[in-house]
Amino acid sequence: MHSDRPACRCVICHDYGDRHEAGRLDVRTVEQVHEHGWSVVMVPADDEGPAFAYTIGLWHSHGSPELAMFGLDVRTMQAMLNIIGHQVAAGASLAAGQERHDVAKGYPVVLKDADLRWYRTFFGRAIAFYRRPPFPVLEVVWPDGDGFFLWQSESDERYRQSQPQLWLTPAQHPAGVWTALADS
Structure with missing residues (x-):
């Protein structure tokens, strides 16, 4: 379907012989990908760390990178990821470094590549x-209330702890809740 990327090896495109063993959540994900083109996984905040959300299915359905957000209310992140998902479904292409002004009211967001070493921790x-x-x-990185991003020295310290810097390897990432999750 998308000749510019490797063959999709997802559970929809390839029968691994274990579909009857799929859990309820996995079945729901497959159903949502069939119906909408993607699903959003929401992980609420808990004692281990802040909330996060990510998509499953954009790569399968549209050849687009999956998306992840951290540190906001899970419903807010779900809504923002769905806005971008609908844009992808309508033909928008996404790339690292892209700044988008059509996702969060009044604020831009910036897209950054996630390093593979974080995948097992979060995805x-x-x-x-x-x-x-x-x-x-x-x-999908959102700015602090003054419009500064994680990598800008003017950003608030508490804000800097609200989102990981997945474009860094876990070894390069500043110590904190996100590296503690990667170590566990």
Whole structure:
């Protein structure tokens, strides 16, 4: 279907012989990918760390990188990821470094490549869907209230802890909640 990328090895495109063993959530993901082109996995905040959300199916359905967001309310992130998903379905292409002004009211977001070494920490259900990396993931990074991003020295310290910097390897990432999750 998408000749410019490797053959899709997801559970929809390839029968691994274990579909009858799929859990309820995995079946729901497949149904949503069939119906909408993607699904959004929402992981609420807990004692281990802030909330995050990510897509499954954009790579399968549209040849577009999957998307991930961190540190906001899961419903807010779901809505923002769905906005971008609808744009992809309408033909928009996504790339690392891209700044988008049509996702968060009044603020831009920036797309950044996620390093493969973070995948097992955050994207387990996507790995189960695709059966293995590589599938590209872009982190959707939102700015602080003053419009500064994580990599800008003017950004607030508390804000810098709200999102990981997945474009860095876990070894390069500043120590904190995100590296603690990667180590566990």
